[in-house]
Amino acid sequence: MIYKHVLVEKRERIATITLNRPEVLNALNAELMGDLDVVFDEVARDDSVSVLVLTGAGEKAFAAGADISEITKKNALSGVAMAENGQRILRQLETMGKPSIAAVNGFALGGGCEIAMACTIRVASEKAKFGQPEVNLGIIPGYAGTQRLSRIVGRGVAIELVLTGRIIDAAEALRIGLVTQVVPPADLMPTAEKIARTLLGKGPLALRAAMEVVNRGYDLDFDNACKLEAQMFGVLCATEDMKEGTKAFLEKRQAGFKGN
Numbered sequence: 001m002i003y004k005h006v007l008v009e010k011r012e013r014i015a016t017i018t019l020n021r022p023e024v025l026n027a028l029n030a031e032l033m034g035d036l037d038v039v040f041d042e043v044a045r046d047d048s049v050s051v052l053v054l055t056g057a058g059e060k061a062f063a064a065g066a067d068i069s070e071i072t073k074k075n076a077l078s079g080v081a082m083a084e085n086g087q088r089i090l091r092q093l094e095t096m097g098k099p100s101i102a103a104v105n106g107f108a109l110g111g112g113c114e115i116a117m118a119c120t121i122r123v124a125s126e127k128a129k130f131g132q133p134e135v136n137l138g139i140i141p142g143y144a145g146t147q148r149l150s151r152i153v154g155r156g157v158a159i160e161l162v163l164t165g166r167i168i169d170a171a172e173a174l175r176i177g178l179v180t181q182v183v184p185p186a187d188l189m190p191t192a193e194k195i196a197r198t199l200l201g202k203g204p205l206a207l208r209a210a211m212e213v214v215n216r217g218y219d220l221d222f223d224n225a226c227k228l229e230a231q232m233f234g235v236l237c238a239t240e241d242m243k244e245g246t247k248a249f250l251e252k253r254q255a256g257f258k259g260n
Contacts, residue, residue: 005032006039007057013050014196015043019115022058028086028111029067036115037089044096050204051196052093052100054119055189056112062104062128063112071137083142086111090118090143094215097208099199103192104128105185109167114143117152120211121195122179124170125188130178131167151218153177203241204259 001008007018017039019026026032043049056062074082093100093115102108102119109131116122116130124130132141132149140146141162150158153176161168170182183191199207209232217225236242241257248255 001038001042003035003039005029006035008039008043010046010049013048013200014053014193015046015049015051016053016055017043018055018057019063019112020057022056022061024067025061025064025107026056026058026112027065027067028063028115029070033086033089037092040089040092040096044092044098050098051199052098052119053103053189053192053196054100054115055103055192056105059106059127059185061107061112062102063109063115064107065110065112065133066142068137071139079142086114086143090114094118094120097211098204099207099211101192101195103188104130104170104179105188110134110141110145111143114141114145114148117145117148117178118143123181123183123188123191123195124173124179125185126170126182127185128170128173128179128182129167130170130173131165132162133165133167135163135165149178201254203236203245203255203257205239205241205257206236206245209236 005019005021007020009016019032021027021032043052099121100119102116102122104116104122104124106125106127107129108116109129110133113130113132132145134140146158146162149161157176160166170179173179174182181191213229213232217228220228240260244257245255
């Protein structure tokens with residue numbers, strides 16, 4: 001399928017999704033978000049895809065936020081609809097059960113930062129910049145940025161970044177835990193692909209379960225989160241993947257997981 005503002009390449013079980021409006025720093029207009037909505041649904045249902053890599057076209061931006069010309073036309077009702085739609089699309093990415101890697105090549109501001117935060121893992125170029133500068137426009141993040149940022153970096157750091165609209169560089173993003181690696185620009189996509197290939201060697205059911213337990217357990221009290229973990233551990237113990245994984249370990253060979 002051909003999309004207007006998104007490029008999709010599927011190769012060896014990895015889907016690389018590129019936000020493609022480089023002339024406006026990959027700003028997130030309604031058409032681009034609509035493309036992502038369809039792409040995420042397609043990839044979630046595609047059994048030939050196990051891992052996603054998201055990045056931005058060009059050298060300057062991952063995504064420099066929402067399209068401001070569209071925001072100026074919003075009122076209370078349409079503003080709620082826009083935010084809820086964006087939240088739904090990114091939640092689809094976050095909960096599809098397939099790990100995603102944000103390869104942040106430049107500016108990741110506003111909605112761009114929110115897309116990166118919805119990914120499972122974030123790696124950044126040394127040139128990357130992050131921020132939620134919506135307060136400068138008289139609004140706040142709308143695609144769950146206030147919620148994901150506080151869960152990733154902690155409430156104190158998150159509220160400071162949201163209230164000031166301060167833009168931070170890749171080194172600070174690494175320091176506060178917003179990203180897990182910072183690499184030279186030329187190494188960004190190879191690093192993301194290396195992580196993707198590492199994940200391809202793991203049990204897909206285990207990856208899905210691990211993501212679910214971490215995400216759902218974060219909002220539970222400790223005892224109930226541990227119960228969730230134990231239940232998921234038990235479910236996995238009854239799978240063919242577990243039998244294959246343990247057998248491969250004992251036989252000192254690479255496991256051939258099949259997702260069942």
